[in-house]
Amino acid sequence: MRIGIPRGLLYYDYAPFWKAYFEGLGHEVVVSRPTSKKILDQGTFVCVDDACVPVKIFHGHVMDLMGRCDVIFIPRLVSVCRDEYTCPKIIGILEMIKNSIPGDMDILTIAINNHKDMDMERKSYINLAKKINEKKLDVYRIVDNAYAIQKHTDEETIRKWTSLDGNKKAIGLIGHPYITQDSYINMNIMRTLEGEGYTVILPENITEKEIWHECDKLPKKLFWSHGRRILGGGLAMAESRKVSGILFISSFGCGIDAFMGELLERMNHNQYKLPYTSIIVDEQTGQAGVNTRLEAFLDMIEWRKKDEIDISKHGEGIHISQGAVGGSGY
Missing domain, CATH: 3.40.50.2300 (Response regulator)
Known part of the structure; x- marks a missing residue:
């Protein structure tokens, strides 16, 4: 099965994990093309007017995948950390896509809500893997391997700062x-x-x-x-x-x-x-x-x-010394 992943919103956070996860299950991953004027214009045309531009771009990336894959992966990420939430538009992006983009479109989704239990994410990916595991592979090993690849990528990213x-x-x-x-x-x-x-x-x-x-x-x-x-x-x-x-x-x-x-x-x-x-x-x-x-x-x-000026001049008063011509200053 060819699984399309839109190159927008949380793609930049979880791309290594998603790629390793779906490919580990034996599926082909198709990523939408890099953002362009065409993708932005397509998304802007179908999306609601008051949405932010990243949401409009996401719509364009979904449209870019139509006809190039069997299903499009659009997760519902409510919470990725205990007692915290993602952006409301990220939470509702699945409904926005369903209601804004015309035409037949098969969507693969997953609900992740770690608000009360940080292990819910892993459980959700395991349950999804069991549903699309056509080759009867070890889903636990595949999910753990995807997490390891994501962790390695994150550590490499952090090394730029620590070094x-x-x-x-x-x-x-x-x-x-x-x-x-x-x-x-x-x-x-x-x-x-x-x-x-x-x-x-x-x-x-x-x-x-x-x-x-x-x-x-x-x-x-x-x-x-x-x-x-x-x-x-x-x-x-x-x-x-x-x-x-x-x-x-x-x-x-x-x-x-x-x-x-x-x-x-x-x-x-x-x-x-x-x-x-x-x-x-x-x-x-x-x-x-x-x-x-x-x-x-x-x-x-x-x-x-x-x-070697380390203090901004913005907001500083203008002072004239008492001995200066013109009075005592301001």
Whole structure:
């Protein structure tokens, strides 16, 4: 059986696991093509208007798979961590797809809710494997092997952060992986930063221990798993002083990003005072606008290094000494 996986939303978190899982069961995995104008336009045409652009892109990726596979895998991920939840649009993406995209489409799904029991995820994958195990293979071994491959991938991703030299030029790029790692919707922002000689650090590069350590400082527990990773990852970067600045990239209309971005910006301003800027993207975002913001942000970082200015002038009062001509000052 050919199982299609849309290259959007949580694909960037779980692609190694899903690929190893389905291929281990003897099925062929077909991934939708990288995001393009065609995929974005297709998704925008069928999706509800007030959805964020990553959701519209996901619709386009589902349409890209139609006719190229036997079933399309769209999981329902309610909770991936105890006492936490995913984005409401991720929880409801299955219903959005069913009601928005016309035509015949066979969907393979799975419900994952670790809100009360962290072992529910593994149980769910085992139950699904038993249903599609046409070759009567050892599903327990296959699921455990898929988890091992995902763990190895995550450890390799984290090694980029743990091995980072504090003297090396680095930028913290904060955002959901389906934005930071989708070069079409983010206007090749990673390639641009790397072309300027910077190492790009993502929240996925930060260890869970460091993320939890930073979020535990908050007066209240965050109940969005991806919001916790975004905020905790950004604070861990700032605390370490391994990055020269923080760039927050989000999609227009994302409530979680609006809240996490505001918290991160305020805490950075009050405690760390690193150069910080944000970029908001949607289906109308153009390359020129993003490049202008990036140039200004990188100029700010380079000027600070060159002139050894570590405190922003924003908000400082203008003072004239008492002996100066013109009075006592303001």
